[in-house]
Amino acid sequence: MTRRSTSGPIAVWAEMQRQQQRQQDAQQRARAQQQREQERRQRAYERDMARQNRERQAAYRQHQEAEALRRTEELDARVAALGGLLATGSRAPAFRAAALRRPERLQPFAPGALARPLPMPDPQRYQAQAGGWGRANRRAQEEAQARYARDLAAAQAAEAQRQHQLADYRRQYDRWAADQLAEIRRHNAGVEQLAEGLRGGDPDAVAQYFSAALYASTAWPEDLPRQVDAAYDAGARQLVLTWELPGYDVVPETKAVRYMPSADRLKDTARPVAQRRALYRDLLAQCVLLALRDLFAADGSGALDSVELNGFVDDHDPATGREARIFLAAVTAGRAAFDALDLVRLSAVDCLVDVFHGRLSARPDQRTAVRPGRLPDEVGAPAAPAPVAPPAPVDDDGEPDLFAMDPLVFEELVAALFRAMGMEAVTTQRSGDGGVDVDAVDPTPIRGGTIVVQVKRYRHTVQPTAVRDLYGTVQHTGANKGVLVTTSRFGNGSHTFVRGKPLELVSGEQLVELLHQHGLRGRLGPGDRPPVPAAPPTPDHNVLGVSWAGRVALDVCALVCRGGTVLGDDHFVFYNNPRTPDGTVAAIPATAPDKAALRVAFDALPAAADRLVLATAIDPTVNPDADLSGFTDAGIRLLDASGAEQGRLDVSDGRPGETALVLGSFRRRAGGDWDFVMGGKGYTGGLEALIRDHGIEVS
Incomplete structure (x- = not known):
């Protein structure tokens, strides 16, 4: 028999094959292990992302539910405040x-820094x-003494200037203080005279x-009328009086707010009509x-001994559709019977x-009127032609605060x-005025006519409903124009509504400017303060009045530029930004024949x-399908x-298809003059597109 050899080339080759196979198997196992590890990490990542997504969804839902709860609590608090008005107000201090x-x-x-002497x-x-001898040392001493003499003279001159400014400022203050004190004493003397008349039964x-x-009562919330x-x-x-009552919208129409996850939105739940009527x-x-x-x-x-009070709202009469004074409550109360009441529990x-057997509308939400009792103008004894509230505070220049002014006095100021301005104007009677506070007539031929004026002494933005109501009054009365004057401002909805209509809106800032232009006084907000050092005089200005033919409603705007780029967003003047920060360019009410006007201090x-x-x-919200083909016969008046x-x-006429147009530009020349270049x-x-072309980013 033969013996098999375990050595030699074949055995070596076989061993190499086995080692290679083992290496391949180890590599496959390593790759499989690596793949399993990657799959494990991927599954862990996906689980983590799913967990984070669930947490985000839960957090978002909690946020929406919290917002719904917050709004519901605000509604509940509002209703609770209205329901507790009498109990809370009865605790207010007596006037x-x-x-x-x-x-x-x-x-x-x-005087601030002027009070400190200069060192x-x-x-x-x-x-x-x-550092030297002889002549060099003497020269150094002389130069040092010369520097000291120069610096001392400059410091003494500056100190003398400070003392002069301080003395001048003190004289200004003393004059202001004397005027303020005299005005306060005149006011207090008038109060004492009023008190004497009260004691005497005048x-x-x-x-x-x-x-x-x-x-002046502190018992009433700010948003209720007075x-x-x-x-x-x-x-x-x-005492016989009429007293304005709040409108139906003071009671929230919404009862609660809840979050609907399926639709991802907040849903208002309407307050039942019967409940809202009962609350009102x-x-x-x-x-x-x-x-x-x-x-x-x-x-x-x-x-x-008694008071006869008639409560009313100014609203549309359901029978006629016209603005009217609608009486919703009337009562006569004796003092003895009233003092016996527990106002907190009744x-x-x-x-x-x-x-008191008074009359209260059964359906005040539908403006169902009651028969009023005796009205002030029916009282036989002489009565004040217009009740006067506490005089409005004035600042150091005698400017009355329009916010603190009696509403009737404010209406008379608007009529003045x-x-x-060259018109005939009177305030209306307090009953049956149809929502008109001032009747005016512009006697100017062609562009003149009758004007109905409504006055809103508000602190917050006037709602568009007031503007729409004014338009209804203009239509019902057949007036040529309606003007709404306020101490506050108007929103975009109001400006949009008046486009192309015979209406004009005068904001508080514009009102103050018009008062000052025509020699009348008024300011917005507190102003009791000592004078400050004199400011530079107001620069001369021009008015640019823009007119055009056609009935298309347009916005006229101005851009203060360097080259073709506007200086900044706040230097773009249009209806939503009526003036630049420094006031050098401002939109102002236009006077006929102009349809828009700008004031510019070049x-x-x-x-x-x-x-x-x-x-x-073109304003796309008012004229969505219009273009500038109707912008013809345009021009600018320089006043x-x-x-x-x-x-x-x-200026150039508009062209079909175009919705914005550069009218022209005033350009500063080397000598400081401004020349107009037609656009x-x-x-x-x-x-x-126009403002983007001038460097304003539009989001």
Whole structure:
């Protein structure tokens, strides 16, 4: 038999094959292990992402549910506040005539940095360093003494200038303080005279005092109206008045808000109509009783035996559709019976109807009127022609605060403004005015006519509903134009609505400017402060009046530029930004024949500006299908500060398909003069395309 050899080339080859196979198997196992590890990590990543997604969804849902709860709680708090109006208001302090007095306190003289003397140079710092002998040392000493003498003279001159400025500022302060103190004393003397008339039973003084008591009461929320007309029947010792009640919209229409995950939205749950009507009716009764409480509580002199109150709202009469004064409550209350009430625990509706046998509308939400009692203008004894609230605070220049002014006085101020503008204007009677506060007539031929004016002394943005109501009044009365004047501002919806209609909106800022232009006074907000060092005089300005043919509604705007690029977003003047930060360019009310106007102080424009671009554009929300083909016979009137026309500038007509157009630009020349260069570049992308072309980013 033969013996098999375990050595040799074949055995070596076989061993190599086995080792190679083992290496391949190890590599396959390693790859499989690596793949399993990757799959494990991928599954862990996916589980983590799913967990994070669930957490985000849960957090988002919690946020939406919290927002729904917050809004529901706000609605509940609002309803609770309305339901507790009488109980809360009855705890307010009683009004007294002393509250009308102004303390004789002025802000102290505060010159600031002008009060600190300037430091004088220290001679020790000017001693020359001993570093030489003889002539060189003497020269160094002389130079040091010369520097000291120069610096000392400069410091003494600066100190003398400071003392001069301080003395001048002190004289300004003393004059201001004397004027303020004299005005305060005149005001307090008038208050004392009113108090004497109240004690003597003077009908005018009594009506004025109790009107002031209602205006100044701290028992009423800021968003509830305070319009009163009063007269005093001295023989019956009775105050007769009309008092404005809140409208139906004061009660929230929404009862609750809840989050709907399936639709991912917040849904309002409507308040039942019967519940909302009951809440509103109870609120009206509370308002009547709270007004009676304020009046009786303010009667420290015992002038009132009874009060006859008629509560009204200014709204559309359902029968005629016209603006009208609709009476929703009427009551006569004696003092003895009222003092016996527990205002915190009673039911306002039951008290008004059952105790005082008053009249309360059964359907006030539908403006179902009640028969009013005696009205102020029916009182036989002489009554104040208009109740006067506490005089509006004035600042150091005698400017009355329009926010603090009596509403009737404010209406008369607006009427005076129209008269100062060359029109005939009177305030309307307080009853049956149809929602019109001032009737005006512009006697100018062709463009003149009758004007109805509504006045809103608001602090918050006027709602578009007020503008629409004014338009309805214009249509019903057949007036040529309607003007809405406010102490606040108007939103985009209001500006959009008036486009192409015979309406004009005057904001608080524009009102103050018009008052000052026509020699009248008024300011917005507090202003009791000492004078500051004199400011530079207001630069001269021009008015650019833009007119065009056609009925298309347009926005006229201005861009303060360097070259072709606007200086910044706030230097783009249009209806949503009516003026630049420095006031050198501002949109102002236009006067016929102009349809838009801008006030420009060319000499005061920023030094970086070398161009003022004027443009116009279609408002797509008002004229979505219009273009500038109707913009024809356009021109710009250049007026001086007094309104005198200085020249006319021609501009290009609009073209079909274009929705924005550069009218032209004023360009600053080397000598400082401004020349007008006619424009004509049109844009099919509207105002957005025009302002983007001038460097404004549009999101």
